[in-house]
Amino acid sequence: MRLTTDTPEFNVQSDPSTRGTWGIFSTCLSTLIICVWTAVHVDTPAQRSLLWSILVKLGWMIIGLFAPELLLLLAYRQWAAAQGLMQPLLDHNSNERQFQSPWTLTHAFYACMGGYAFDFPEVKEADSVISPYGIKFLVNHFPHLLPEVSDDNICDRDQGSSLAKTISLVQLLWFCVNCASRRTQGLPISLLEVTTLAHAICMFVTYLFWFDKPLDVNGPTLIADTPEARQVCALIIKTTFETALYDMPNLPKGVNNDQVLLRPNSSLQSFILGDAVPGVEGVYRSGLATPLLYAMYGIPHFIGWNAVFPTSIEQTLWRTATIFITGWGVILCIAVILIFRLYPHPKWSLIHVLIAFYGAASVYVVTESLRQLFYLPPGAYELPSWSNYWPHFS
Numbered sequence: 001m002r003l004t005t006d007t008p009e010f011n012v013q014s015d016p017s018t019r020g021t022w023g024i025f026s027t028c029l030s031t032l033i034i035c036v037w038t039a040v041h042v043d044t045p046a047q048r049s050l051l052w053s054i055l056v057k058l059g060w061m062i063i064g065l066f067a068p069e070l071l072l073l074l075a076y077r078q079w080a081a082a083q084g085l086m087q088p089l090l091d092h093n094s095n096e097r098q099f100q101s102p103w104t105l106t107h108a109f110y111a112c113m114g115g116y117a118f119d120f121p122e123v124k125e126a127d128s129v130i131s132p133y134g135i136k137f138l139v140n141h142f143p144h145l146l147p148e149v150s151d152d153n154i155c156d157r158d159q160g161s162s163l164a165k166t167i168s169l170v171q172l173l174w175f176c177v178n179c180a181s182r183r184t185q186g187l188p189i190s191l192l193e194v195t196t197l198a199h200a201i202c203m204f205v206t207y208l209f210w211f212d213k214p215l216d217v218n219g220p221t222l223i224a225d226t227p228e229a230r231q232v233c234a235l236i237i238k239t240t241f242e243t244a245l246y247d248m249p250n251l252p253k254g255v256n257n258d259q260v261l262l263r264p265n266s267s268l269q270s271f272i273l274g275d276a277v278p279g280v281e282g283v284y285r286s287g288l289a290t291p292l293l294y295a296m297y298g299i300p301h302f303i304g305w306n307a308v309f310p311t312s313i314e315q316t317l318w319r320t321a322t323i324f325i326t327g328w329g330v331i332l333c334i335a336v337i338l339i340f341r342l343y344p345h346p347k348w349s350l351i352h353v354l355i356a357f358y359g360a361a362s363v364y365v366v367t368e369s370l371r372q373l374f375y376l377p378p379g380a381y382e383l384p385s386w387s388n389y390w391p392h393f394s
Contacts, residue, residue, distance in 0.1 A: 119222035291329030298326025
């Protein structure tokens with residue numbers, strides 16, 4: 001028997017230069033899930049089960065997947081609230097209480113997201129979370145009641161993973177550069193990629209607004225049950241007229257939601273709808289930010305203006321929806337201001353109609369993005385020359 005001494009020939013094979021329908025879909029889906037999961041920073045939960053925390057996170061993810069502009073607007077408003085809380089927190093050192101750990105924007109976010117709560121055994125929800133306005137009240141009048149919390153303590157409560165954030169940013173950067181590379185090389189971009197790009201941009205800016213906000217904090221810092229704490233809590237309750245103090249549909253005239261000092265951290269609605277949908281005052285406070293943030297989601301859809309559509313009607317609907325989504329912030333502000341000024345007792349039927357149109361436009365954009373995936377031109381399946389060599393998920 002003759003033994004061969006031939007050695008295998010060294011060989012390197014390039015990856016395919018094309019992609020398939022499933023490859024496009026899975027890449028967009030993985031990019032969306034990774035970016036939304038790491039971008040969402042839910043408020044500090046009350047002492048609840050792991051299942052409840054997961055449901056809250058999933059609720060936010062659904063908003064991030066189907067209405068990223070709402071999540072972006074909420075992130076901006078929370079960032080603005082944290083910035084507004086910074087000065088009172090910094091000024092506390094000039095008062096009677098001297099904190100050892102300097103207050104940072106992380107502390108302000110921690111306070112705004114429900115990081116402090118009274119701990120009274122008989123309270124139905126086990127603890128009552130203090131609102132940002134309530135934190136200002138305590139800092140100005142009872143700073144000694146606030147427990148000492150350092151950045152390290154907050155980070156210990158923060159279950160977020162730096163690795164997960166890094167992976168998300170790498171995936172997001174790869175996707176954006178990949179879309180830009182396809183444009184420069186004259187390769188068509190699917191509408192699903194256009195929609196994913198719009199989501200990715202919103203998630204990236206959302207992440208910037210929430211950069212200093214702790215991620216997945218597992219519980220609030222409790223203010224000990226002392227006679228003075230009970231007196232202060234009673235004073236707060238008396239000040240805000242109710243015991244269910246965050247979402248009060250019948251506030252006395254002259255008292256607005258910003259003046260609520262305490263809020264129960266109880267319902268899924270408070271996590272998802274309480275801060276995400278701006279009212280009249282929210283639109284005024286957001287100012288120019290509302291149109292700009294909504295436009296940030298709509299503008300990328302113009303990339304698909306001249307894309308290949310199954311029918312010309314679908315192309316017209318896409319263009320109409322793109323214009324409406326991009327201008328939604330301006331339309332909303334004008335409608336709210338006009339209704340508020342023209343009618344002493346405004347009826348919100350017009351707003352409801354506009355919201356219905358906006359919802360229909362958003363649903364159509366997503367639906368058409370999926371439908372067009374099966375009518376792509378041949379060039380849409382070609383890959384940019386470098387894309388296979390960038391680490392990413394697909």
